[in-house]
Amino acid sequence: MTQLPAEGATPDSVRLLEGMAEMLSARARVGAVFGEPIVCAGITVIPVARAGFGFGGGLGRESSPDKVGEGGGGGGGMDVRPLGYIEIRDGVARYRPIRDPWVDVIVPLAIGLATSRLMRAGLRLYRKR
Numbered sequence: 001m002t003q004l005p006a007e008g009a010t011p012d013s014v015r016l017l018e019g020m021a022e023m024l025s026a027r028a029r030v031g032a033v034f035g036e037p038i039v040c041a042g043i044t045v046i047p048v049a050r051a052g053f054g055f056g057g058g059l060g061r062e063s064s065p066d067k068v069g070e071g072g073g074g075g076g077g078m079d080v081r082p083l084g085y086i087e088i089r090d091g092v093a094r095y096r097p098i099r100d101p102w103v104d105v106i107v108p109l110a111i112g113l114a115t116s117r118l119m120r121a122g123l124r125l126y127r128k129r
Contacts, residue, residue: 044088
């Protein structure tokens, strides 16, 4: 893969960005989303996850009568989160999501608490009239 470097880019900065792109793209594969199948007692389980990655970089050059310099930098990252699993039993495949306890328990409790507080405040205002 040959690309033209950006205007004013140094070979070091171009190599840095190309290296970052290669490292992250090597990790972006199907195995990051669908794990290795696990077989036990006639049941096959395939882990399923959501994966995303990105990177960015930049470089700059300053040239003035007082200063001459250049610099560059970059960064990248990858995020993989479990979503569920595929269960294969007796030739039938089913997707089983992994439920998030934050959404299933904490959020309804917080909504109930807020509703209770609002109703009490409304009742107090009604009684003051």
